[in-house]
Amino acid sequence: MTVKGSRILTAIIRLEGSYFCYDNPGALQDNFKKDLDLSTTQFVWLYSIYSWPNVILCFIGGFLIDRVFGTRLGTIIYLFILLIGQLLFAFGGLLDIFWLMIVGRFVFGIGAESLAVAQNNYAVLWFKGKELNMVFGLQLSFARVGSTVNFMVMESVYKYVNQFYKGPMCIGVVLLFASTTCIMSFICALFLGWMDKRAQRILRRNDNPGGEIARLSDVKTFKLTFWMVSIICVAYYVAIFPFIALGKVFFMRKYDFSAEEANTVNSIVYIISAVASPVFGLVIDKTGRNVMWVFLSVFVTICAHSILAFTFLNPYVGMTIMGLAYSMLASSLWPLVALIIPEYQLGTAYGICQAVQNLGLAVISMFAGMIVDHGGYFMLEIFFIGWLTIALFATVVMWLYDSNKKGNLNMTPSEREQHIDSLTSIASAKMMGSSSVEEISPEDILNQSTPALRNRYIRRTGVEGGTASDCEPLLDQ
Numbered sequence: 001m002t003v004k005g006s007r008i009l010t011a012i013i014r015l016e017g018s019y020f021c022y023d024n025p026g027a028l029q030d031n032f033k034k035d036l037d038l039s040t041t042q043f044v045w046l047y048s049i050y051s052w053p054n055v056i057l058c059f060i061g062g063f064l065i066d067r068v069f070g071t072r073l074g075t076i077i078y079l080f081i082l083l084i085g086q087l088l089f090a091f092g093g094l095l096d097i098f099w100l101m102i103v104g105r106f107v108f109g110i111g112a113e114s115l116a117v118a119q120n121n122y123a124v125l126w127f128k129g130k131e132l133n134m135v136f137g138l139q140l141s142f143a144r145v146g147s148t149v150n151f152m153v154m155e156s157v158y159k160y161v162n163q164f165y166k167g168p169m170c171i172g173v174v175l176l177f178a179s180t181t182c183i184m185s186f187i188c189a190l191f192l193g194w195m196d197k198r199a200q201r202i203l204r205r206n207d208n209p210g211g212e213i214a215r216l217s218d219v220k221t222f223k224l225t226f227w228m229v230s231i232i233c234v235a236y237y238v239a240i241f242p243f244i245a246l247g248k249v250f251f252m253r254k255y256d257f258s259a260e261e262a263n264t265v266n267s268i269v270y271i272i273s274a275v276a277s278p279v280f281g282l283v284i285d286k287t288g289r290n291v292m293w294v295f296l297s298v299f300v301t302i303c304a305h306s307i308l309a310f311t312f313l314n315p316y317v318g319m320t321i322m323g324l325a326y327s328m329l330a331s332s333l334w335p336l337v338a339l340i341i342p343e344y345q346l347g348t349a350y351g352i353c354q355a356v357q358n359l360g361l362a363v364i365s366m367f368a369g370m371i372v373d374h375g376g377y378f379m380l381e382i383f384f385i386g387w388l389t390i391a392l393f394a395t396v397v398m399w400l401y402d403s404n405k406k407g408n409l410n411m412t413p414s415e416r417e418q419h420i421d422s423l424t425s426i427a428s429a430k431m432m433g434s435s436s437v438e439e440i441s442p443e444d445i446l447n448q449s450t451p452a453l454r455n456r457y458i459r460r461t462g463v464e465g466g467t468a469s470d471c472e473p474l475l476d477q
Helices: 003-022 029-035 040-056 055-092 098-127 134-159 166-201 218-219 225-238 241-255 259-268 270-288 290-310 315-340 343-375 377-404 412-432 451-461
Strands: none
Touching: 003 055, 003 098, 003 134, 003 166, 029 040, 029 166, 029 241, 040 098, 040 218, 040 241, 040 343, 055 098, 055 166, 055 343, 098 134, 098 166, 098 259, 098 343, 134 166, 134 259, 134 315, 218 343, 225 290, 225 315, 225 343, 225 377, 225 451, 241 259, 241 315, 241 343, 259 270, 259 315, 270 290, 270 315, 290 315, 290 377, 343 377
């Protein structure tokens, strides 16, 4: 990784301050319910309402990055929206106005999820074809650091503030303290935009050499493998985030933990992922086989939830296993989108993934709260295991489809290189008398490598100085 790349990566991961604020309610679940007089169902609304706007707006936010704002301006705009939402959330607590807190989480969600799309775009722009799996792992790592610190410190902050303020006022002051992380992230967004613009000028970088324009109708051309990735995003993450949001009281009731002990074990998933995600990313960069890693991570997560549901084994065991599996999935799943979708459509594609994920989180969070109120935590665990089974099935479908189409999603890095060489050779031969790539068929893959023809095709399609990975979306299976 170059020095410039390291600086860009550092700036990207510093945008993760929003994750500290996202789980503020989870770290203070019992305090929120007591001070604001909330039921579990009402409390879960603070998570559900975060997701609802992004069922549509996250997709639109990704499209706006592709078509209107660009990655730099989009990042700054979405972080500003996120900051406003967090401040509204805090003032809702100060004034004991629950609907204002709901509005704040709504606005916060609009900014946070669209920001995630912009971060993914930054990562692909700078690291595709090099250390992309590791970079996605590092992004997750620092996001989870923010969440882990939240679970570790917010109870202590609350106790300190509670010496001076009581009830809703105490909640509001604590949330204002958390808002400072969003302010720091906003400053980082400005710095990152300046660095990226300077690098583009110095390197004379063309972010869209083919001149393609993203359109909403492009969604119709997305492959089945992309939609399977989207289903996995929904079915997997609804078994992680709602569980952690409700986990504090679960550990207090089932294992008779104190509030501090419950928060500690509840944050294990984030602590593990903060360390393991970049390690798994590096391993996957070296080994490839992304779909295999996704399958393994979903299966292991099912085992982790089963341990928590059906045994009284020390919960650190189940949560540690879940943390490792979660790290494995994030490092292997999200880079798949960059292998399936052309770069000029990545904002739209990542927006769709975030949108369907938020649809699932919005609906499932509401159901999770009702299940706890009426059926208890055991039924909640069964509910989560069911969703993970759907994720496992979607992974198998993606694996079989990609294998049948001779795709590159589960190849090693060297196999992907040979795959692109073969595709480029066929494309070059077909384009001797044509200026279109429409005739290219993956079924025409040859078992040969012709660098001269490959380079000629690359020049003709406008991918100046591209690597094998740069060409993959143009010639995707």
